[in-house]
Amino acid sequence: MTVTATIKPDLAGLLPEDAEAMLKQHFAERGQAKYRAGQVAKWLYERLASGFDEMTDLPAAEREALKEKFELSSPAVAKLSRSVDGTAKHLWRLKDGELIESVLIPTPSRLTLCISSQAGCAMACSFCATGWAGYRRQLGAGEIVSQYRGARRWARENGYGEISNIVFMGMGEPLMNPKSLFPTLAILNRGYGVGARRITVSTVGVVPGILQMAEMPEQYRLAVSLHAPNHELRQKLIPLEKKYPLPVLLDALRKFDEAGGKRITFEYVMIDGVTDLPGLAEELAGVIGEFNAFVNLIPFNPIPGTDWQPSKRARLTEFVDVLEARGIPAAVRESRGRDIAAACGQLRAEATEGRKPVQMGSI
Secondary structure, three states, X not given: OOOOOOOOOEHHHOOHHHHHHHHHHHHHHOXXXXXXXXXXXXXXXXXXXXXXXXXXXXXXXXXXXXXXXXXXXXXXXXXXXEOOOOOEEEEEEOOOOOEEEEEEEEOOOOEEEEEOOEEEOOOOOOOOHHHHHOEEEEOOHHHHHHHHHHHHHHHHHOOOOOOOEEEEOOOOOHHHOHHHXXXXXXXXXXXXXXXXHHEEEEEOOOHHHHHHHHOOOOOOEEEEEOOOOOHHHHHHHOHXXXXXXXXXXXXXXXXXXXXXXXXXXXXXXEEOOOOOOOOHHHHHHHHHOOOOEEEEEEEOOOOOOOOOOXXXXXXXHHHHHHHHHOOOOEEEOOOOOHHHOOOOOHHHHHHOOOOOOOOOOOO
């Protein structure tokens, strides 16, 4: 006879209204007062408890009962690195041993948290450290939210203040994990009070997910990893281009843009002699000029498996000048946390250096 383990609901991954309903039912069945559910909610959303034992205004018996009925995702810190520029990177170890990353990026006006949506990534983009490390598995909504909960708690305790912005630009392609991503957006927005306009989802161009986001009433932001202004070059950098070619992606972005109030940012990696060739800036302007969008030029971060180098400063400046002359706001996104390997996938790659990296093709 096979015994099937019961999967307990993860409070960190439940929509706020579902968590409230389940907690009320739980305490009612135990003959407890209605306010008990509110006590747990306060520990969950405000005090950011990492476990039920911290909920000290509940009787010990009730804390034990909660443990038996629910999970509360709270990954362990496998490594914490702090840069001279203030960037702080957490390498989190999940219950099954998988490693994921989140990064806190402070500036004078905001504190941005970059979080992961998958353990590894299957997109295999040729310029990405996460891509060459390979795909492991999807993250559950609770595992994604727990990065925010853990990082927010750490930021409070270490003088960083409150997280103001969240970007899904860590490990993984968020829109390839819609089952967890979309509930996570709602949990962060409705449970933790993060404004929709302060949450950005980054994608290499997963068209069905973009169309789904276009239909949402909330004004979540979208960052599109374009990285090339034409199909031929883009498919050499991003394998997904073969499935969702540039014209199809642009059609989806038009629908997103037409929804109103949902700003698009285009990300463009600057690789010396590859994506910064003369004429590409004009071509890029022609492709995206119809959108009320912003362009982030990202100097390539060298990774194993390629001999590519970041574009020289003069080429970065020239790209910005060409785009802005065409009425497209653009800026170079300066690299943060280089001294702690803060680029996506780098810290995990260091921790799992025994795994054989995926070999990249050449352009």
